[in-house]
Amino acid sequence: MMPPTITLPEASMPEEARTITSELAIIGTGIAGFAAAVFALERKLSIAMAGSTGALAYTTGYLDLLGRMPGAAHAVDDPWLALAELRRSEPEHPLSLVATADIERAFTLFTDFLGQEGLAYTPAGRSNLMAMTPVGTVKPTLSVPATMAAGPALMAAGSPCVIVDFHGLKGFSGRQAVANLRQRWPELSTARLAFPGSRGGELYPEIAARSLQVPEVRQQMAEMLRQAAGPASAVGLPALLGMHRPDLVLQDLQRLSGLTLFEIPTMPPAVPGIRLRELFARALPQRGVTIIPQQKVQRLHLDENGACLTLGDNYGTISIHAEAVILATGRFLSGGLEARRDTIREPLLDLPVAQPSGRSQWYEERYTDPRGHAIHRTGIVVDRTFRPLGGDGHPFHPRLFAAGIILAHQDWIRSRSGAGIAIASACRAVDEAARLLGR
Numbered sequence: 001m002m003p004p005t006i007t008l009p010e011a012s013m014p015e016e017a018r019t020i021t022s023e024l025a026i027i028g029t030g031i032a033g034f035a036a037a038v039f040a041l042e043r044k045l046s047i048a049m050a051g052s053t054g055a056l057a058y059t060t061g062y063l064d065l066l067g068r069m070p071g072a073a074h075a076v077d078d079p080w081l082a083l084a085e086l087r088r089s090e091p092e093h094p095l096s097l098v099a100t101a102d103i104e105r106a107f108t109l110f111t112d113f114l115g116q117e118g119l120a121y122t123p124a125g126r127s128n129l130m131a132m133t134p135v136g137t138v139k140p141t142l143s144v145p146a147t148m149a150a151g152p153a154l155m156a157a158g159s160p161c162v163i164v165d166f167h168g169l170k171g172f173s174g175r176q177a178v179a180n181l182r183q184r185w186p187e188l189s190t191a192r193l194a195f196p197g198s199r200g201g202e203l204y205p206e207i208a209a210r211s212l213q214v215p216e217v218r219q220q221m222a223e224m225l226r227q228a229a230g231p232a233s234a235v236g237l238p239a240l241l242g243m244h245r246p247d248l249v250l251q252d253l254q255r256l257s258g259l260t261l262f263e264i265p266t267m268p269p270a271v272p273g274i275r276l277r278e279l280f281a282r283a284l285p286q287r288g289v290t291i292i293p294q295q296k297v298q299r300l301h302l303d304e305n306g307a308c309l310t311l312g313d314n315y316g317t318i319s320i321h322a323e324a325v326i327l328a329t330g331r332f333l334s335g336g337l338e339a340r341r342d343t344i345r346e347p348l349l350d351l352p353v354a355q356p357s358g359r360s361q362w363y364e365e366r367y368t369d370p371r372g373h374a375i376h377r378t379g380i381v382v383d384r385t386f387r388p389l390g391g392d393g394h395p396f397h398p399r400l401f402a403a404g405i406i407l408a409h410q411d412w413i414r415s416r417s418g419a420g421i422a423i424a425s426a427c428r429a430v431d432e433a434a435r436l437l438g439r
């Protein structure tokens with residue numbers, strides 16, 4: 001793999017232009033952008049990427065593939081079977097454009113990468129898991145962090161378990177979780193603890209998570225959990241078991257306490273998403289990827305030789321020259337789409353956006369309408385090679401690809417398929433970019 005070349009000015013003074021040259025540029029540092037980087041590394045492509053925080057910090061950490069079919073009242077049990085149905089009923093859905101074998105390959109590569117970096121995930125199985133949400137409801141998902149894996153299994157078995165929360169922690173209540181789960185899990189109780197070292201006041205999950213990386217804090221926590229568990233041998237906690245390498249924090253706490261432990265996601269922004277972001281920000285540069293963090297691409301110019309991306313930071317302008325580009329800029333929350341007064345735009349290239357004919361069509365009358373809202377299916381349209389289509393119905397540019405929830409014809413929130421769409425489409429976009437680059 002040729003590493004990206006970075007040309008620095010002679011003296012790194014503010015306001016001087018820097019140029020980065022790579023084979024592939026990725027715009028966006030959400031799950032789609034990071035997954036694209038993982039797949040491109042596998043292809044030995046040199047990679048430069050840019051993006052800011054976006055929706056990643058909000059995720060539960062679960063990797064959903066397909067949890068609910070459009071219009072269906074019940075959760076999907078076997079997402080692979082449901083995909084076959086989706087291909088018949090919604091052939092334009094991004095997941096319908098990806099072969100099952102490619103989706104399986106993409107999940108395996110992505111979760112293997114995370115596992116190597118100390119954030120193991122359960123392997124994608126034949127059935128969805130029913131995993132806990134921050135408020136104690138359950139949702140279908142395909143793969144969960146290993147730190148959360150014991151929860152669905154204990155719930156399915158109905159084993160006695162204590163859910164603990166902490167004084168001063170907002171965004172997670174053991175009482176609420178137990179109240180909502182008790183019907184399906186009668187052997188559940190709750191306890192509130194003082195976080196080790198806390199002197200009262202608000203407890204911030206991110207700080208609590210980082211403090212649990214200190215062995216002495218884990219010792220104290222293990223003792224408190226043992227007492228809170230009483231006769232139960234399992235304890236669920238809000239997701240704050242370490243920021244880096246949480247697998248080791250979990251292992252150590254289980255060893256010290258003698259309990260089976262599992263995390264439950266807290267209200268966003270929360271530790272599981274920050275973990276993912278920090279993991280990629282640390283691990284990808286170690287493998288040769290150039291990341292321009294916390295910056296958005298301001299201009300993207302494409303011609304027959306490649307693409308030029310322009311962005312800037314406190315030290316001045318940065319140009320990225322690449323032979324192919326993947327656009328993975330998300331929807332409204334991350335800035336990949338913009339809602340104007342009467343229309344929805346894609347701001348970087350002004351790509352055509354599939355959308356309702358007018359603002360009055362964006363939403364149904366009732367917020368809870370089971371059909372969902374048309375605005376949640378807007379996005380850019382791609383062909384089977386994941387190239388965005390221009391106004392004439394042909395690929396906008398042969399070197400441009402797109403991935404993630406910026407894609408049209410899917411409502412990832414209702415279908416519980418956020419990470420699945422991101423990972424599957426990123427895999428296909430990289431396959432096609434690699435083909436273009438002769439790999």
Ligand SMILES: Cc1cc2nc3c(=O)[nH]c(=O)nc-3n(C[C@H](O)[C@H](O)[C@H](O)COP(=O)(O)OP(=O)(O)OC[C@H]3O[C@@H](n4cnc5c(N)ncnc54)[C@H](O)[C@@H]3O)c2cc1C
Pocket residue numbers: 027028029030031032033050051052053054055056058059060061062063064065268295296297298328329330331333334335336348403404405406416417418419420422
């Ligand atoms: C509250 C919440 C809960 C969620 N829970 C789950 C869950 O339980 N399971 C699940 O599977 N998914 C979940 N998701 C979805 C998941 O976090 C991702 O949003 C989804 O996978 C789509 O990822 P994406 O990379 O396509 O888009 P995003 O995550 O939106 O990322 C887009 C990226 O593009 C960047 N960007 C935008 N414009 C530019 C530009 N001009 N230049 C450079 N970068 C740019 C943004 O900064 C951001 O980094 C949740 C999301 C939210 C908001």
